[in-house]
Amino acid sequence: MMGTAPVDPATARAVQARENMWRRIESEFGLLSSSEVSDLLGASNGNRTFTAELRKRGALLAAHRKNGYVFPGFQFDHEAGEVRPWVVPLLETARRHDWSAADVIMWMMSPTTYFDSDRPADHVDDAQRLLDVAERAWGVEW
Numbered sequence: 582m583m584g585t586a587p588v589d590p591a592t593a594r595a596v597q598a599r600e601n602m603w604r605r606i607e608s609e610f611g612l613l614s615s616s617e618v619s620d621l622l623g624a625s626n627g628n629r630t631f632t633a634e635l636r637k638r639g640a641l642l643a644a645h646r647k648n649g650y651v652f653p654g655f656q657f658d659h660e661a662g663e664v665r666p667w668v669v670p671l672l673e674t675a676r677r678h679d680w681s682a683a684d685v686i687m688w689m690m691s692p693t694t695y696f697d698s699d700r701p702a703d704h705v706d707d708a709q710r711l712l713d714v715a716e717r718a719w720g721v722e723w
Contacts, residue, residue: 602687611653612646612651613652613657615652616629618635621659622635632650633650636650639672640664640669641656642668642672642682644682645683666708667712671715674719688701689702695717701715
């Protein structure tokens with residue numbers, strides 16, 4: 582009889598921790614849909630194609646969850662209706678270091694000594710420092 586192999590406890594904890602992180606992002610910053618991003622950025626009537634093109638060009642942090650892409654709210658200046666200026670260069674740095682957008686999102690939410698135990702997401706208004714820290718943190722070789 583073929584069955585599903587049991588999941589070891591360490592894997593189960595890791596999966597749950599990642600899910601908890603997504604819930605924390607949603608609660609604290611929002612996980613926007615393509616239509617919501619389009620509206621925020623001033624495109625016509627929730628134009629999901631507009632958002633998809635930005636994502637494909639590497640101009641938005643996005644992760645595939647459930648039935649579509651979600652966009653963490655910390656990458657937007659909600660008052661100005663703009664993507665924060667560090668997003669594109671951060672994604673370029675991530676590509677150079679073989680990091681996925683989802684990995685970058687998790688990093689943004691993880692406390693780091695580079696920010697005195699703050700999270701990078703706590704420093705979204707300091708673009709240059711955020712980019713410098715990412716380069717130093719991701720470029721470490723052991």
